Every structure is written in structure tokens, then in C-alpha cells.
Amino acid sequence: MTDAPAPASRIVPFMQATTYQRLREAIRADIVAGTFAPSEHLKMAALVQRYGTSPAPIREALGQLEGEGWIEILPNRGARVRSIERAFIRELFEIRLALEPPLAGYSAAVATVSDINALWAIHKDYAAAIGQGNSAAISSTNGAFHTSILSIRPNRSALVLLDQHNAFVGATRRRFGFPDHRLAAMVPEHEAIIEACARNDATAVRRLMRAHIQRSIDELIPRLPGNDPDHLES
Known part of the structure; x- marks a missing residue:
């Protein structure tokens, strides 16, 4: 699936965009594999350690995964894997x-x-x-x-x-x-x-x-x- 074009105010360098895509695919694969269970909260510190990157590209990847329906981002509570009901x-x-x-x-x-x-x-x-x-x-x-x-x-x-x-x-x-x-x-x-x-x-x-x-x-x-x-x- 191709990414939607970034808004002009949020254009990122090509290599960063590639990092976001790789992280999105890695997190999605971990959800599918059951590494992250349905309804599990995704803690930023644990994600940074697991994927060996900074919080910024992880936030971008999580935003993309929310758009795909894999996770929910809750106000003041962070990201949570979507419950499969x-x-x-x-x-x-x-x-x-x-x-x-x-x-x-x-x-x-x-x-x-x-x-x-x-x-x-x-x-x-x-x-x-x-x-x-x-x-x-x-x-x-x-x-x-x-x-x-x-x-x-x-x-x-x-x-x-x-x-x-x-x-x-x-x-x-x-x-x-x-x-x-x-x-x-x-x-x-x-x-x-x-x-x-x-x-x-x-x-x-x-x-x-x-x-x-x-x-x-x-x-x-x-x-x-x-x-x-x-x-x-x-």
C-alpha cells in the first residue's frame, strides 16, 4: 500500500519517510504475530528500545497505523492495539x-x-x-x-x-x-x-x-x- 502524500507543512526527508514506513511495517508485523496483544497499550519507552530508534519516527508510524485501523490513539493515554471483536x-x-x-x-x-x-x-x-x-x-x-x-x-x-x-x-x-x-x-x-x-x-x-x-x-x-x-x- 502506498502512503498518502504528506501535507506541505509536514514534508519529511526521503530517508526519514523510509524509516517511518519500515517502523510501520515492523509494528504491524508484531501485532499480526501476537507480540502485541489486542487492547495492549504500546508504551513509547518499550517501543524505542525494541526498534532501536527515537520517539519521533515511532509517533509517525503509530499515526499511520491508526489510519489503517490497527491501533487506537487515546487522548492522554497513548496508543493501544485495536481490540479484535x-x-x-x-x-x-x-x-x-x-x-x-x-x-x-x-x-x-x-x-x-x-x-x-x-x-x-x-x-x-x-x-x-x-x-x-x-x-x-x-x-x-x-x-x-x-x-x-x-x-x-x-x-x-x-x-x-x-x-x-x-x-x-x-x-x-x-x-x-x-x-x-x-x-x-x-x-x-x-x-x-x-x-x-x-x-x-x-x-x-x-x-x-x-x-x-x-x-x-x-x-x-x-x-x-x-x-x-x-x-x-x-
Whole structure:
């Protein structure tokens, strides 16, 4: 994701801007990895020590991460990692339901033999990760599967948004995991999507992808903290 242009009153040297970007990515990666837990306060002294830099670029990085939704900056209380709750993840899934099925359909309509072979290769690694019970590999190969489909006929603006949202969902999955019955069901669901792509059947891919995402929502959302009573309709 590219940074928005800095206001004229706050133009910084190129090397400083690079430092801000690197810090933003490092802090974001630590949040995703669970180094900083949801709702944890980020103390400036600890951040300075961890990243080996001064407070100024850390403040800039935190401001950027607030804009992305990763943290909250509270008046007189500093920065806090955003709490991953049911309502928030539900909202992200609603956006994904609106975007990913039609985008996958566009990709399916133009998928080539080479594209299909690439999807089968990713799926093979995904199925192997499930068989091994390797949570990290399950998460990464599942993400690669979805990204690869959408990259066949990319809508780059939509992909930027989905990538940002998927990082939140991925962090949530690493914390709450997949139940065994959901993992087993995802293998044939992926296979059906690939087979429909191989037929260039955009209608079937849109339907299958929506059902695939919906089943994951129905399994994950009830297990998240929060009092949001809403649910998504199929």
C-alpha cells in the first residue's frame, strides 16, 4: 500500500519517510504475530528500545497505523492495539462478501491452464498443511489460494483493501484457529472452486466463493468476543 502524500507543512526527508514506513511495517508485523496483544497499550519507552530508534519516527508510524485501523490513539493515554471483536471482524467479512465473489468470477472467466495449474499446486500445499496440522502453513496457503484467484484478473484497488482486511482476519485466525470440521470441509470447497475456474464458469465461482466465505463467517464469528447480535444472511 502506498502512503498518502504528506501535507506541505509536514514534508519529511526521503530517508526519514523510509524509516517511518519500515517502523510501520515492523509494528504491524508484531501485532499480526501476537507480540502485541489486542487492547495492549504500546508504551513509547518499550517501543524505542525494541526498534532501536527515537520517539519521533515511532509517533509517525503509530499515526499511520491508526489510519489503517490497527491501533487506537487515546487522548492522554497513548496508543493501544485495536481490540479484535465480533462486530469489527463481521464488518470486514461483509466487505469481503461484497467484493471477493464477483472478483473471483471475473478471474474465472479468463483463467488459463497455467492459472489452474498454479491453483492446484497451492491447493496441494494447503491440503498437506491440514494433514500435518501446521497452523501457520494452513493460514499462509489459504491466503495464497484466495490471492492467486483474484490475481488472475486483478482489480488492484480492491486488492489493496482486501489485503489490509485479510491481515486483520489472519491475525484473528492465528488467535482462534480453525476447528477440525471446518478444515476438512475447506478442502473440497477449494477443489470445487478450482474446477469451476477450469471451466471458466464465472457464475459457479461467484456462488461457490460466496458460500465458502459465508461458512467461514458462520464458524468464526460466534467464537469471537463481543456482544454484537447481528449475523450475516447467506
